[in-house]
Amino acid sequence: MASNILIVIIVTSIATYLSRFLGVLSSEKIKETSKIFRWFNCLAYSTLAALIARIVIFPSGTLNEVDYLIRFIVIVISIFIFYFTKKNLVYPTLLSGIILSLLSSYL
């Protein structure tokens, strides 16, 4: 089992590094002022947004056990805290975890 785990870890890391490596390779030929750079910039932000939305709306792990409404409430409160604290990132992240833990244990 131990050697299996090691192989799985190595396979996972190669699958992850591959995209990073190919990204650097492609970057050698791309100028930051080019259109293709701006396109990839858009793709990076939109893919990240899609990933985050997927994690929150269709979570696969423990978040799946929390009701949609509770998740929605925590997101709205966190966005409010983010803007209320002049875009401080520590307060909304810290409080989101505490609020969700409390809501999921008492509701």
Place this chain on the structure above:
Amino acid sequence: MIDPNYFFKGFKSIKGVGSPAIALGASFIAIGALLKNLGFSIQESIFSTFLTYALPGSLVMAESMLIGASLINIFIAVWLVNARLYPMTVSLMPLLMHENQPRWKYYLSCHFIAVSSWLIMKDNYEKIEKENRIDFWIGIGTATWLVAIISTIVGYVASDLLNKDMLIGLAIVNPIYFMCMMLGAMKTTQISWSVILGTILGPLFYFLSPEWCILFGGFVAGTIAFLYGERNGE
């Protein structure tokens, strides 16, 4: 080699109001606990974060192991979920490349590309001269990577103390951090539309294909945002 001034300037990014330490820490604590429950030793858990350092990939690895997936299936599943790292790398590295810097720095430090480090670098690169950006980036990457490794150890050791409600709380912290950072990054038409359309199309494409929804949704959303921005003279 690496300029310590810029390295430590980047390293200090884990402090302050924009700190990713809590979000990263929370999610890798959860990963540490998850890996322990999967039967990993502490060394294997550390090795996993050390080598992979991409949260969704580690989660997919854990899920695939639970259902007894083959190595090739694990490879494809992880590659799919982490393929977003390709556009992230292409939209970051040209900003850091400089003729006076050796190539190995780029190929080695691309390992640090993950959502939090990437968003911090994108937010700060203009403040650093181009020649020194790669050392600044290596500082950011080393700091966030170390937080992830240390948190994995904490999560592994403390896994018995974490109940279900605490794990649920830990699971929301990272997406909330990413979401707030993305809101803060919406400074141009193209980025704003990329974020808004990605948020809508990603989950929408889930109904067509749960595996491909992030890439398909992201690709369509980003391309529309790019074309819209170009047409409106951005």
